[in-house]
Amino acid sequence: MLVTLAARDRWWKGRVPGPSEVRVGVIGSMTSGLAQLGQRQINSAILAAEEWNSEGGSPGQKIRLITEDSGDSTTLAITALDRVLNKSPCAVLGPIYSFQLFALFPEIRKEGIVLISTSGTRELTQKNNPWYFRLYPHDGFIKQVCATFAVEELKSRRPALMCVTTEYGRSGHEILVETLKTMGVTPVVETWHNKDDKDMTGQLMAVKRAKADVIISQAHPPDTAILLKQQRGLGIDVPHVASSAASMPTVHELVGAAMEGVYVEAAAEPNFDPDPRMQAWTKKYVETFNTRPDSFAVLFYDSARFLFEAIRAVGPERANIAAWLRRNTYQGLAGTYAFDREQNGAFFAVMLQYRMEQGKAIPSVAKKYDFTPSKQGSFIERPKKVVIARTPHLMRGTWQSHEIASLRSQ
Amino acid sequence: MVQELISGLAMGCVYALVSFGFVLVYNAVGAVNFAHGEMVLFGGYFGLIATSWLHFPLWVALIFSLAAMAGLGLVYNRVAYYPIRHRPAATVIIASIGMSILLRNSALALFGPDPLKLDSFLGDRVFSMGDVVVGQHHVLIIALTLILFLGLSFLFDRTSIGRKLQATAQDQEAARLMGINVNRMITLTFVLSALLASVAGFLLAPVWFLDPDVGLVVILKAFIVIVIGGFGNIRGMMAGGLFLGVVEVLVASHVTSEYRDVISFLILIAVLVALPRGFFGEKIAQKV
Numbered sequence: 001m002l003v004t005l006a007a008r009d010r011w012w013k014g015r016v017p018g019p020s021e022v023r024v025g026v027i028g029s030m031t032s033g034l035a036q037l038g039q040r041q042i043n044s045a046i047l048a049a050e051e052w053n054s055e056g057g058s059p060g061q062k063i064r065l066i067t068e069d070s071g072d073s074t075t076l077a078i079t080a081l082d083r084v085l086n087k088s089p090c091a092v093l094g095p096i097y098s099f100q101l102f103a104l105f106p107e108i109r110k111e112g113i114v115l116i117s118t119s120g121t122r123e124l125t126q127k128n129n130p131w132y133f134r135l136y137p138h139d140g141f142i143k144q145v146c147a148t149f150a151v152e153e154l155k156s157r158r159p160a161l162m163c164v165t166t167e168y169g170r171s172g173h174e175i176l177v178e179t180l181k182t183m184g185v186t187p188v189v190e191t192w193h194n195k196d197d198k199d200m201t202g203q204l205m206a207v208k209r210a211k212a213d214v215i216i217s218q219a220h221p222p223d224t225a226i227l228l229k230q231q232r233g234l235g236i237d238v239p240h241v242a243s244s245a246a247s248m249p250t251v252h253e254l255v256g257a258a259m260e261g262v263y264v265e266a267a268a269e270p271n272f273d274p275d276p277r278m279q280a281w282t283k284k285y286v287e288t289f290n291t292r293p294d295s296f297a298v299l300f301y302d303s304a305r306f307l308f309e310a311i312r313a314v315g316p317e318r319a320n321i322a323a324w325l326r327r328n329t330y331q332g333l334a335g336t337y338a339f340d341r342e343q344n345g346a347f348f349a350v351m352l353q354y355r356m357e358q359g360k361a362i363p364s365v366a367k368k369y370d371f372t373p374s375k376q377g378s379f380i381e382r383p384k385k386v387v388i389a390r391t392p393h394l395m396r397g398t399w400q401s402h403e404i405a406s407l408r409s410q
Numbered sequence: 411m412v413q414e415l416i417s418g419l420a421m422g423c424v425y426a427l428v429s430f431g432f433v434l435v436y437n438a439v440g441a442v443n444f445a446h447g448e449m450v451l452f453g454g455y456f457g458l459i460a461t462s463w464l465h466f467p468l469w470v471a472l473i474f475s476l477a478a479m480a481g482l483g484l485v486y487n488r489v490a491y492y493p494i495r496h497r498p499a500a501t502v503i504i505a506s507i508g509m510s511i512l513l514r515n516s517a518l519a520l521f522g523p524d525p526l527k528l529d530s531f532l533g534d535r536v537f538s539m540g541d542v543v544v545g546q547h548h549v550l551i552i553a554l555t556l557i558l559f560l561g562l563s564f565l566f567d568r569t570s571i572g573r574k575l576q577a578t579a580q581d582q583e584a585a586r587l588m589g590i591n592v593n594r595m596i597t598l599t600f601v602l603s604a605l606l607a608s609v610a611g612f613l614l615a616p617v618w619f620l621d622p623d624v625g626l627v628v629i630l631k632a633f634i635v636i637v638i639g640g641f642g643n644i645r646g647m648m649a650g651g652l653f654l655g656v657v658e659v660l661v662a663s664h665v666t667s668e669y670r671d672v673i674s675f676l677i678l679i680a681v682l683v684a685l686p687r688g689f690f691g692e693k694i695a696q697k698v
Contacts, residue, residue, distance in 0.1 A: 029523075031515070031518055031523070034523075035518070035522075035523030036523045036524050036525070036621075038523075039522075039523060165668065191662075191667040191668075192667045192668035193662075193667060193670075194671065196623070196626075196627055198617070198618035198619075198624070198627060199417070199421055199617070199618070199658065199659070200662075201413075201414065201417040201418070201421075201659050201662070201663070202414065202658065202659040202660065202661065202662020202663035202664075202667060202670065203662050203663070203667045205413060205414050205659070205663040206662070206663050206664070206667065209663075221525070222525045222619065222621060225525060225619065226618070226619070229534075232534075233534065233536060233543070233545045234413065234417075234543055234545075235536065235538065235543030250524040250525065253526075253527065254525055254526075254527045254619055256527075256534070257534065258534075291522075291524075
């Protein structure tokens with residue numbers, strides 16, 4: 001099998017893309033426990049490429065995706081990148097997990113190829129990697145939103161922090177503590193768990209003993225579900241401000257009635273956004289892949305489309321794509337994207353609150369936050385051009401009941 | 411503290427249940443079955459197939475899962491053990507690793523990567539006593555495990571078939587000379603182990619959820635329990651399971667949640683150093 005794979009790679013390497021196709025690498029977790037997020041993102045890339053090509057795409061050139069599985073380890077991620085690079089792509093849409101992205105950085109830098117991902121881990125864009133672009137609100141921004149919301153809106157003075165021990169959890173924890181400190185608040189308890197942990201009783205009992213008035217969690221989807229469910233099971237009835245994993249439909253199915261009242265940070269909520277374009281996209285996604293998209297999926301879709309716009313504008317030359325991305329803004333489904341000096345491209349978030357209605361978790365916007373460069377003008381790289389103009393739709397407030405009803409019937 | 415103890419005992423009961431199914435096969439064939447975690451996983455998944463796909467009520471789903479797992483135990487024995495039963499133990503172990511990968515990836519292909527939930531017989535109901543809130547499912551886990559362990563003790567100590575199983579586990583050649591059909595006993599052991607995995611999967615799924623990697627976590631816990639409890643007997647499995655379950659909860663709650671697993675493994679090493687055969691390990695001399 002190894003001989004076959006090596007022969008295939010050699011064949012690919014020697015093959016120069018024809019003038020009628022442009023190759024884009026897509027690396028994501030298609031297997032392992034991490035596939036919950038990865039597979040949805042790959043679906044988004046496939047959908048974006050199919051639409052792009054059917055719309056005519058770049059004149060005379062079709063986008064061809066080279067998809068590889070990064071599993072749940074850095075080794076698999078690096079292998080996936082090697083296999084993608086063997087096929088001469090012009091850019092790579094990367095995995096969401098920061099521990100894998102960090103491992104890809106040296107090769108990305110060496111190859112001089114654009115890597116776009118929707119990871120939230122703050123440090124990713126602080127590594128001075130000119131080829132890495134992030135299109136998701138980073139923790140430095142979104143964790144400030146969580147902490148501010150807990151203190152200012154929920155009037156918390158005794159918050160508890162519950163974080164996962166991955167880079168994502170540690171990075172978020174650091175920002176949460178710093179932000180709370182600036183507001184004169186110190187967490188009464190800080191607990192940790194591993195991403196594969198299945199029982200959080202010990203951690204939650206520590207929270208209960210400390211008499212916390214709000215729980216702020218930073219975790220991945222499976223452990224978020226366990227945290228939320230066990231919190232209610234142990235009779236801890238304080239508000240919970242959860243990280244974006246709790247906006248995923250699969251998490252809602254696991255948590256069930258315990259989603260009642262939970263606050264969740266999110267970049268977008270494709271399943272309940274009343275915007276017709278978003279609704280149409282969600283419908284198409286569900287019809288195509290038989291699963292509901294999440295905020296990561298829609299931002300990955302926007303990332304793919306943003307990248308395709310760059311390819312259409314400047315062609316497949318890697319340096320030109322990077323330069324174009326830095327210069328331009330893009331109006332996607334979830335919001336407006338524009339890169340700052342660190343190459344963070346998304347500065348919008350909503351704080352959702354979920355209510356259980358007829359057995360389903362229905363969100364409403366508790367608070368909206370939008371600091372995109374075009375609105376604030378606080379970023380260094382001023383946008384010079386908006387690629388696709390459309391009416392801003394994000395963060396309108398609570399969705400209307402008839403809109404929710406129409407979505408429920410889908 | 412009461413709340414923590416009950417949660418810890420409930421988790422410990424499931425660990426013990428998993429460990430016992432694991433040790434049954436080890437004793438019978440002299441090789442570790444690395445696929446036992448995935449067997450537990452499939453115990454839950456079969457329940458899910460019955461409830462979500464076939465829309466059976468939960469008690470029918472349990473029967474369905476038991477029947478399906480008995481079948482899986484038979485198939486496992488026929489495919490991954492029987493053809494290589496005369497080969498060295500390492501071959502059998504490698505075959506079990508192969509089965510583990512096969513089952514895990516089958517789960518991924520059939521059910522996808524998302525965690526899935528199997529309902530509990532008692533739903534999400536809780537017992538409240540003042541400040542203490544205990545999930546009824548946790549109480550069910552403890553009660554059912556105790557009943558099962560009493561039943562297993564009776565089976566192995568008081569019945570003819572149980573003694574034959576024990577005889578086969580202790581010395582296959584001697585058992586054969588005594589007129590016991592060893593192959594049949596080993597097949598029965600695989601089925602019994604699969605049935606225990608089914609019950610464990612059914613009890614775990616509402617609390618841990620089901621995803622293709624749950625088996626890995628389960629088998630790691632089972633290893634610790636077996637080492638702590640000793641490879642020999644049911645009491646050891648029970649004591650080891652309860653010890654690990656309670657220690658995990660108390661360490662996370664009162665000492666450090668960040669290094670909970672580190673402390674669990676330190677305890678494992680300490681037990682290995684102080685009691686190399688575990689709490690209730692058989693003395694080697696008894697086996698001569």
